[in-house]
Amino acid sequence: MSNECLTVVGGGLVGAAIAYGAARAGARVRLLDQGDVAFRASRGNFGLVWVSSKGSGVPRYARWSRDAAKLWPALHKELLELTGVDSGLRQPGGFWLGFSEAEVEARAKVLEKIDREAGGVPFQMMEPAELRQYLPGLGSAVVGGSFGPLDGHANPLMLLHGLHAGLRLKGADVINGVDVKQVKYDASSSLFEAIAGDGQSWKSERIVLAAGLGNASLTPQVGLCAPVAATRGQVLITERLKPFLDYPTNKARQTVEGTVQIGSTSEDVGLNDGTSSDKIEWLARRAVATFPALAQARLVRAWGALRPLTPDGYPVYQESPSCPGAYVATCHSGVTLASAHALVIGPWMSGLAQTPAEFDVFKGDRFAGPNTSVSHDH
Amino acid sequence: MTTEPLFVLPRTSESEAVTITFEGRALRVPAGISVAAALLAAGVRDFRSSVVGRAPRAPYCMMGVCFECLVEIDDVPARQSCLIEVRDGMQVRRQIGAAELNGGTSERSHD
């Protein structure tokens, strides 16, 4: 056992970004990460850095996503210079594409509402002819769409790689293959103890619970609340293709490497992270309807990943009222928010910065009341 | 572009041969063999260039496992030439780097 300033439980995109942010701000950081076959939502992420349509009715979340998108270039540049790892950030704006007039109309209403409530989340509705000026291979099934100038995408795997490489270079202690089952708070010493399934344990003055689905059982042990459930997202990835798609869309995006990622489903299937033929075929059909030339593209991988989702779909960030120094961080959009996690949440949770303004809205306490549910489409 | 063939095929009668083209060059090859075998016997050394380093590559396994023999056949990219039999009139091209979709997506020249 050893003492250290801050222990982060969870080495996925959320935990790694917060740990990196804490380490770069000067904290002594220990990151506890699971092994090779963990659930790892980070691996199944669709990779969008996305602002559009987020936070209808919760303007703080809309602004939080917008802030994160604006902070992203700084994180991208810093990781590239520090580690040589290119997180693949591209922010040319992004498209949402609709297959029916009804969904296009509903989209316009939501975007207008968010723009008004949050005080400036720009968007533009487009007819197919205009969309084709940006997306030349668009299929006739698309009847309309929206453009969000703040939207973009990145490579979630390279981001994770870059954050881990950066953590090492910032002197953080990264411990792999650890499955934390228990967290304890000793009020007399004000120390937290993270205890792994195999009995190993680590003590520290502060602790951040960023264990994805694991947060559901860990948070109550230190007076926090994050009732996350798994939603399965299946995504498809093609072979590398020559560049043909300059903008990310909600249905398909071409990565820096040239692969086309097609996504994603949102399914409530418990802890099953498998794939299913019907969903794979549905995603394939939808992609070909969107961009007919994709019919020739070869699918190399299909992936099912379990992503943590809170009852209302919004993140949980909170310090424990009963065990000061314990924090929870849980969200669905680990890629979009990575920059804000590194540059804002990390310093806060390591005690080097104040709680961000108007953050009460993200407290887990809200789930004490009746549950509400929101759509979490891009 | 091609050199002395690495492999030589047994003589076949003219009635058992078909014509395919490789990069526009007509090749008379025995019917019933794989595209990869036909190209190797025609002196094609590199079938494609790799997607990252653009290094020359050619078939390694000849049984559909290694994906080194990918070529463009009749405008369809990334086909495993070791698994596909030659057919009269077949047009085969090298695959340079990543696959290029044909389907009117883009008329731009790429890298």
Added chain:
Amino acid sequence: MTDRVADLVIIGAGPAGMAAACEARSLGLSVLLLDEQVTIGGQIYRSIESAPTDRRTILGQDYAAGQRLVAEFRASGAQYLGGATVWKVSLDGTVDYVANGKAAKAAGKHILIASGAMERPFPIPGWTLPGVMGAGAGQILLKSAGALPTNPIVLAGCGPLLYLLASQYLRAGAKIAALVDTTAPSAYLRAIRYLPAALKGWRDLGKGVKLLTVLRRQAVPVFSGASGLQIEGEKQVEGVTFTHRRKRVQLPASLVLLHQGVVPNTQLSWSIGAEHRWSADQLCWQPVTDAWGRLGETSIYVAGDSRAIVGAQASAVQGRLAALAIGQRLGAATSIARRSNPLLRELKRHTHIRPFLDALYRPNNENRIPESDNVMVCRCEEVTSGQIRHYVQLGCLGPNQTKAFGRCGMGPCQGRFCGLTVTEMIAQARGVEPSDIGYYRIRPPIKPITLGELGG
């Protein structure tokens, strides 16, 4: 939705698959056999139905013996579909495949995976150059097209196939510049304790001796105990270098055929989440089955080289045994002992020699786990041995993490040609056993298929 239904759906038309089909048909089961190749016979009996007589003579009796099995299969009444690429197998018996450019489904009460073996990766400097192929590839070219090397070639590595191919080439009149044998002197000592058991398979041993005699008679230069093997060349192979009797030897070559044994093609069994164990004898993963080939409590069986490397004859016997067990489970046979007991004895006879071969032809560490940092491990995504070691330093504990960090295994071959290397490299770097490292999480599609085929 389901296009075909059968009691037993078999994947792979090699000896295990064909023999299983015959046995299942004799019990009255309906059988559908799917195979990716357009011709029947698998790799071992590749093109057996179309190969002219002179080619069959060159390839020898073991190859020609495939005719009998193919004839039995053709007469069995099993449905056969060639050119069918299976991309998903489900525990409920559904087999998703693509044939003639269209996705289709077959439903089997039971499934037999008989997907055979593949060449073991040979990650050494220069192995990605045009002009370097597997010895298995050379043999496939001979079987399927009668193709012979134009110039004297270099064969390098270890294992019986290397010698078999050499003798077949010599019989066909092709020239062999050299056979570079990487079998280490210590391997003979290691193998000797398995010799008594191997002698029970004296027919197989005799074949090996005969092969060596052929090479000697034709004065083929054999460099035994070669180490430090490398391929030279810029755009294509120009030669090979290696250390022989403490001297560095350089041989010019335009075609080099590499071989260090074959390993089970386990993509399908991994993809359904079956348990696999690391075989320290065969240095590869093997699906865990019962004696009949059944995977856990599923209705899926594995037979032949895709279960563990046993060779063509034993594979066929395993196929029959699996079919018998399946027949019994379906109620088509009440007692199978009378048929299975002699088959089990036959299986033993064919596998007596295996421990001896495994010990003698155990590929050297240096040819499986690259020592230098510049060897291409992932041929598709061009990830080097040095990069893999770097990811381990960054904290990657297993192949799924190195895959996520550097795209190793994400290309079209889906990890087939880097998976074993990566597992062994990580094990070595971390100082643990490959069994502690594990393997890629293999998911459908287990072959790349176009979105058009899928959605069509």
